Amino acid sequence: MTAPIAGGVDCDLHPAVPHLTSLLPYMNDYWRDQVTTRGMTDLLSQSYPTNSPITGRADWRPAKGKPGESVDDLLKHALAPFQTAFGILNPLYGVQLVFSEDMADAFCRALNDWLVKEWLDKDARLRGSIVIPAQSIEKAVAEIERCATDKRFVQVLMLVAGDMPLGKRHYWPIYATCERLGLPIGIHAGSNYHNAPTSVGWGSYHIEDYVAQAQAFQTQMTSLIVEGVFAKYPNLKMVMLESGFTWLPSYLWRLHKFWRGVRMETPWVDRPPIEIVRSNIRFSLQPVDAPPEPETLNRLFDHMQSDELLLFSTDYPHWQFDGDSALPEGLSPDLVRRIMIDNPHATYARLKDSVAKETTP
Amino acid sequence: MARHVIAPVSEMPPGTRKFLTVDERPIAVFNVNGEFFGLLNRCPHMGAALCEGPLIGLAQSTTPGEIEYTKLGEIVRCPWHGWEFDIRTGQSYCDPRRFRVKAYAAHVEPGASVVKGPYVAETLSVSVEDDYVVVEM
Numbered sequence: 001m002t003a004p005i006a007g008g009v010d011c012d013l014h015p016a017v018p019h020l021t022s023l024l025p026y027m028n029d030y031w032r033d034q035v036t037t038r039g040m041t042d043l044l045s046q047s048y049p050t051n052s053p054i055t056g057r058a059d060w061r062p063a064k065g066k067p068g069e070s071v072d073d074l075l076k077h078a079l080a081p082f083q084t085a086f087g088i089l090n091p092l093y094g095v096q097l098v099f100s101e102d103m104a105d106a107f108c109r110a111l112n113d114w115l116v117k118e119w120l121d122k123d124a125r126l127r128g129s130i131v132i133p134a135q136s137i138e139k140a141v142a143e144i145e146r147c148a149t150d151k152r153f154v155q156v157l158m159l160v161a162g163d164m165p166l167g168k169r170h171y172w173p174i175y176a177t178c179e180r181l182g183l184p185i186g187i188h189a190g191s192n193y194h195n196a197p198t199s200v201g202w203g204s205y206h207i208e209d210y211v212a213q214a215q216a217f218q219t220q221m222t223s224l225i226v227e228g229v230f231a232k233y234p235n236l237k238m239v240m241l242e243s244g245f246t247w248l249p250s251y252l253w254r255l256h257k258f259w260r261g262v263r264m265e266t267p268w269v270d271r272p273p274i275e276i277v278r279s280n281i282r283f284s285l286q287p288v289d290a291p292p293e294p295e296t297l298n299r300l301f302d303h304m305q306s307d308e309l310l311l312f313s314t315d316y317p318h319w320q321f322d323g324d325s326a327l328p329e330g331l332s333p334d335l336v337r338r339i340m341i342d343n344p345h346a347t348y349a350r351l352k353d354s355v356a357k358e359t360t361p
Numbered sequence: 362m363a364r365h366v367i368a369p370v371s372e373m374p375p376g377t378r379k380f381l382t383v384d385e386r387p388i389a390v391f392n393v394n395g396e397f398f399g400l401l402n403r404c405p406h407m408g409a410a411l412c413e414g415p416l417i418g419l420a421q422s423t424t425p426g427e428i429e430y431t432k433l434g435e436i437v438r439c440p441w442h443g444w445e446f447d448i449r450t451g452q453s454y455c456d457p458r459r460f461r462v463k464a465y466a467a468h469v470e471p472g473a474s475v476v477k478g479p480y481v482a483e484t485l486s487v488s489v490e491d492d493y494v495v496v497e498m
Contacts, residue, residue, distance in 0.1 A: 169426075228425030260455035261443030268422040272456075 001325035004312075005333075006083035008340030009351065012188075012241050012284045012313035013078055015119050016068035017043075017093045017111065026110035026117075031103070043094030043107070047190040048318070052206060057319035067317035071122045078316035079125060081324040086344075086351055089119055090129045090157055090188055090241060097192045104133035105143070112147050120152045127351065129157035129186055137170065141177050148181045154350040155184050155239070160216045161191035167220075167227030175233050182349045184237035184282075187220060189213040214289075217243040218251045221281065225255070228268035230280045237347050239282045242315055244289035249303035252277065278306045282347050284313035285327070285339060287320040294330020301335070311347060312340040362497055365481045370469055370492040373397075378412065383498060390467050390496060391416070391448055393434045398448040399465030399496040400437065405453070409441035411462060419445070419454070466497045 017023060020042050024032050034040075048055040056067025060077050068074060079087050095107035108131050115128045130147045132140040147153045156178050164170060166187070178185055191197040191209070198212040199219065217240050230236065255273045263269070269276070290297045301307055314326050327336060345351055365383050367390050373379055378391045380402060387402040389412030404411040419432040436445045436454075445454040451464035470480075472489040480487075480495065487493060 228422075231423070232425055263455050264417070264420040264445065266425075267420040267428055268425040270421070270423075 001323075002327035002329060002331045002336060004082045004324065004327055005336055005340055007085045008082060008312050009344035009348070010078060010082065010084045010087045010314050010316070011239065011311040011344055011348075012286065013074060013087045013089050013316045014068050014092050014318065015071075015074065015089045015115065016066040016317075017091065017114065018065055018069045022118075023107065023110040023114055026113040027106055031106040031110070034103075043097065045092065045094045045097060045190060046193065046206070047209065048092065049206060054210070054319050056317045057322075060317040060319075071119060074316060075123060075125075078314050082314070082326065084125065085341075086125055086127055088127045088129060088154060088186075088348070089115060090155075090186060091115060091131055092188065092190060093131075095131060096134060096159055096162070097194075099135075099194070101133055101136040101139060104135060105139040108133045108143055109146075112143065112153075116150060116152070120150075127152050127154045127348075129153065129155040130183070131157050132174070134158055134162055134171075134174070137173050141173050144174070144177050144181065144183065148183060151350055151353045153183070154348045155186045157186045157188060159190045159192055160187050160213060160220055160240075160243070161195065161197060163192070163194050165220065165223035165227075167223030167225070167229050169227070172229070172232065175229055175236055179233040179236040182353075184239050184347055186239045186241050187217070187243075189217075189242040191216075213242070214244050214247050218247065221251075221277070222255060224281075225273050225276050226259075226266045226269055228266065230276050231268040231270070234280075237280055237282065239284065239311065239347060241284045241313070242287065242318075243283055244287060245283040245310065246288075246290045246297075246300055248277070248283075248309075249300060252304075274304070278304070278309070281309075282311050282343065283309055284311050284315070286313045286315040287318075288328045290328065292329060294328070297328055297330055307335055307338050308343055308346065310339045311344045363481050364479070365496050365498060366470075366475055366485050366487060367467070367494040367496055368485070370494055373494055379494075380412065383496070386498070388412075388465065388496070388498070390494060391437075392494075393448070397467035397469065397494050398435075399467040399498065400446070400448055400451060401463040401465070403462070404439045404441065404444065404446075405460045405462050406439065406444055407441060409439050411439045411446065412437060414438045414440040416448075417445070419447070468495055469493065470495045 061067050098104050111131050120126050130153050196202045197209040252274045373392045375392050380389050389402045391398045402412040414437050416434045417436050418430045419436050421429050446462050451462040453460040469492050472491045475487050475493050
């Protein structure tokens with residue numbers, strides 16, 4: 001394995017909400033009564049079935065409860081072994097799955113407030129992502145603006161498979177808000193299951209959903225690029241989380257090839273897609289979907305002509321690697337520093353803000 | 362560089378194009394609204410007969426959804442892969458630095474000066490009363 005270096009940024013950590021009742025203190029009286037009287041207990045997504053091996057690494061599973069529900073465990077398992085300076089928390093709770101935009105809004109607000117009180121306030125290294133009710137643009141923007149005053153929120157989180165292609169102008173007020181507030185948009189693997197989780201319909205097995213995530217990321221990147229999101233919001237950064245990345249060269253070759261022939265249909269795409277990816281889109285490291293040979297991985301970086309694309313992540317508590325071998329074989333020390341420190345800081349401008357705030361008496 | 366007499370102007374009204382081989386090179390001459398353009402009829406991408414493609418305008422945009430459409434009829438679109446080339450300059454729009462097709466200056470000369478030469482007019486008989494399309498290559 002490649003040795004990690006101290007002071008890095010872990011860009012994809014998953015704190016677990018123990019139970020829907022954990023969010024009750026952060027709901028108003030009406031929603032608290034709704035949850036209680038309806039007998040709602042938990043919002044589990046089939047993206048990570050509780051007992052599936054990928055949902056929690058064996059040595060990270062607590063004796064009781066969900067993997068990732070204890071702050072102390074996360075600090076001990078994910079931050080300490082890598083001497084991580086900042087850990088970005090991306091809650092994957094089923095609040096985005098509900099169909100009522102009012103309920104989604106109430107639950108997102110509760111989740112974000114829960115994250116502040118139960119996690120960010122517990123350790124100075126922790127940073128958060130704002131979870132939004134994406135089916136209501138108005139409410140999503142209001143929630144981003146409400147949370148963004150806390151500089152420990154460094155990102156807005158969306159699911160790769162939601163209601164519509166993410167490049168659609170419907171979503172643009174969210175992007176305008178994020179660009180204005182210096183918040184990248186993290187697009188995480190997973191579906192709200194309002195559509196089939198693969199582009200060809202409903203499969204039979206969890207592996208079909210999981211492997212299809214890469215196609216969902218490709219489809220969303222195509223949508224974001226050809227709809228002109230980065231022409232309209234050139235300073236907006238997007239981070240593909242738990243996306244894998246070895247599919248990039250062949251995918252981008254295909255997109256570039258066809259763009260050359262139909263450029264005039266989307267003339268706001270005024271440079272090759274790969275250049276837009278290099279300037280605006282980043283990818284979390286884990287799960288590494290490359291074979292273990294170092295030369296294969298390094299060929300990928302050559303193809304992409306960039307060492308700025310990858311951001312360190314453990315994907316804790318998901319089981320993507322054993323021990324502390326989060327970094328694949330064959331990365332140069334220079335690339336390790338970029339992946340662990342330089343690239344995350346260049347992406348998450350608010351990491352600097354929160355450092356400044358802490359050192360100011 | 363030789364000047365080649367291609368055709369009497371009367372045979373190439375606006376909107377027409379003429380294909381021919383000059384010095385073993387396949388070329389096309391276009392009349393776009395009375396202005397003449399010469400282009401090598403071979404796409405630098407895969408060698409298609411580029412000049413058989415449709416003539417379109419140039420779509421550009423700085424704001425998604427708002428398209429500025431200029432150079433109407435001055436962009437030839439390759440019939441094989443759809444790449445766009447500017448018939449004035451030969452530059453491509455998908456990869457201007459790497460791909461360019463050879464463009465040849467074309468214009469109209471009165472028959473009187475064509476007769477004086479030096480012009481190459483292998484297959485034409487030139488009369489002083491007419492005007493001629495001339496390509497420099």
